[in-house]
Amino acid sequence: xxxxxxxxxxxxxxxxxxxxxxxxxxxxxxxxxxxxxxxxxxxxxxxxxxxxxxxxxxxxxxxxxxxxxxxxxxxxxxxxxxxxxxxxxxxxxxxxxxxxxxxxxxxxxxxxxxxxxxxxxxxxxxxxxxxxxxxxxxxxxxxxxxxxxxxxxxxxxxxxxxxxxxxxxxxxxxxxxxxxxxxxxxxxxxxxxxxxxxxxxxxxxxxxxxxxxxxxxxxxxxxxxxxxxxxxxxxxxxxxxxxxxxxxxxxxxxxxxxxxxxxxxxxxxxxxxxxxxxxxxxxxxxxxxxxxxxxxxxxxxx
Numbered sequence: 001x002x003x004x005x006x007x008x009x010x011x012x013x014x015x016x017x018x019x020x021x022x023x024x025x026x027x028x029x030x031x032x033x034x035x036x037x038x039x040x041x042x043x044x045x046x047x048x049x050x051x052x053x054x055x056x057x058x059x060x061x062x063x064x065x066x067x068x069x070x071x072x073x074x075x076x077x078x079x080x081x082x083x084x085x086x087x088x089x090x091x092x093x094x095x096x097x098x099x100x101x102x103x104x105x106x107x108x109x110x111x112x113x114x115x116x117x118x119x120x121x122x123x124x125x126x127x128x129x130x131x132x133x134x135x136x137x138x139x140x141x142x143x144x145x146x147x148x149x150x151x152x153x154x155x156x157x158x159x160x161x162x163x164x165x166x167x168x169x170x171x172x173x174x175x176x177x178x179x180x181x182x183x184x185x186x187x188x189x190x191x192x193x194x195x196x197x198x199x200x201x202x203x204x205x206x207x208x209x210x211x212x213x214x215x216x217x218x219x220x221x222x223x224x225x226x227x228x229x230x231x232x233x234x235x236x237x238x239x240x241x242x243x244x245x246x247x248x249x250x251x252x253x254x255x256x257x258x259x260x261x262x263x264x265x266x267x268x269x270x271x272x273x274x275x276x277x278x279x280x281x282x283x284x285x286x287x288x289x290x291x292x293x294x295x296x297x298x299x300x301x302x
Contacts, residue, residue, distance in 0.1 A: 006264050006274075007095060009057040036113040037172050039155075039162045042066070043106050053098040055263040061126060061133065062096075062111035064088040065155055067148065069105030073098050075139045077258055082140055085148040087183060089132040089139045093211045095259055108155045117173045127203075130180050132187065135206060147186050154179050198236035201226060205233060205245065209252040217276060219245045254290045257283075261295060262302045268295045 045051055055074070064073065066084040073080055073088050074097045082088050084107070090096055092114070114126055127133045132141055143151065158175050161167040208222050216222055222245070223230040230245070237245045253275055260271045272283030287295045 006266065007055050007057060007259060009059065009093070011059050034162065034167065036116040036169065037110075037162065037167075038112070039108055039110045039159050041108055041159060042101070045101070045105075048101045048103050048105055051098065051101040055095055055097040055259065057093050057095055058090075058111060059092055060111045060113055061092050062090045062109070064090075064109050065107045065151060066105060067107040067152055069102040069107075070100075071098070071102065071105060072100040073139075076255060077262070080138075080140050083142075085145070086140055086142045087132075087151070089130075089141065091127055091133045091135055093207075094135060097263070108159065110155075110158065112172075112176060116169055117176060120170050120173050121177065124177070126180075127207075130184055132183065135210060141183055141187050143183065143186060147182055150182050151179055154182070198239040201228060201233060201236040202240040205237065206248065209248060213252050213256055214274065219249065222249075250286075250290055254287065257287060257295065258291075258298065258302075261299045268299075271295070 042048075064071070064082065065087050066082050068084045070084065071082045071088075073082065073090075074095070075090060076095055079099065080088065084105075117124055117126070127135070131137050132139060154175050158172060161172055161175075204226055205222060208216075208225055212222075212225070216225070219230045219233060223233040226233065228236075234245045237243065237248060241248070256275055257271055260266050260274070261268075264271075266274065268284070269280040272278045272280045276283060276286070278286070284294050284296075287293075287298070291298065293301075
């Protein structure tokens with residue numbers, strides 16, 4: 001399976017097409033497409049040994065519940081081995097790739113729109129309330145036998161709802177929240193409780209970087225998006241993380257550059273223009289200053 005020209009960002013309908021072009025599922029789950037929610041049984045994948053989904057982003061959240069077997073998925077540039085029983089969580093707009101799945105794998109794959117949850121729980125922000133949906137968190141949460149039985153029952157009910165032509169959208173949202181609360185109760189990772197303005201602005205800035213890195217190139221652009229001044233944005237990031245807003249922007253540019261070098265067919269010159277509208281030589285100097293190696297050296301090692 002070859003590299004894509006670029007890393008696609010997929011909507012709900014595009015996710016289904018993207019997966020179905022690369023993975024043979026049996027059977028097709030439903031005759032209708034639900035715009036906010038999708039679920040597949042891992043058991044229904046025809047050829048698990050050759051299962052692979054190329055790098056992509058989604059506008060939706062997703063999670064991969066593994067009852068039995070093992071799998072390998074990525075979050076950003078990091079690769080994670082998932083050994084059952086466990087769940088892999090991924091926030092919206094994060095790059096991911098599915099590399100491997102064992103022949104005996106069982107469980108469910110699900111993606112959903114956060115809005116369907118906020119429609120009945122207006123105060124719920126997933127990456128605030130559930131740490132496993134944060135961009136920097138470890139996405140793999142092992143679960144014990146008791147939680148496995150609970151989550152499996154909830155997933156089975158979600159699968160049944162999805163098969164209905166017009167399912168109860170509110171009921172789906174309630175089951176999703178129930179799953180996340182069950183996982184939260186057994187997770188060893190604690191949610192960050194701080195509500196101070198500098199942490200909130202920094203979190204929103206990091207989310208904006210992940211979502212808009214190809215569109216906006218300056219701190220002023222992001223400050224304007226967040227309705228703050230560039231100085232205030234920089235102050236918030238310094239207080240929260242001990243680094244500047246520009247440092248975070250550079251880190252995100254490097255992460256994107258590494259991802260495109262590793263997973264796309266773009267050459268260095270095309271990446272230089274796409275990411276920062278620079279000449280290849282200026283981009284190469286920037287990349288080497290941040291990583292200690294040139295883009296070509298990085299490509300040769302990956």
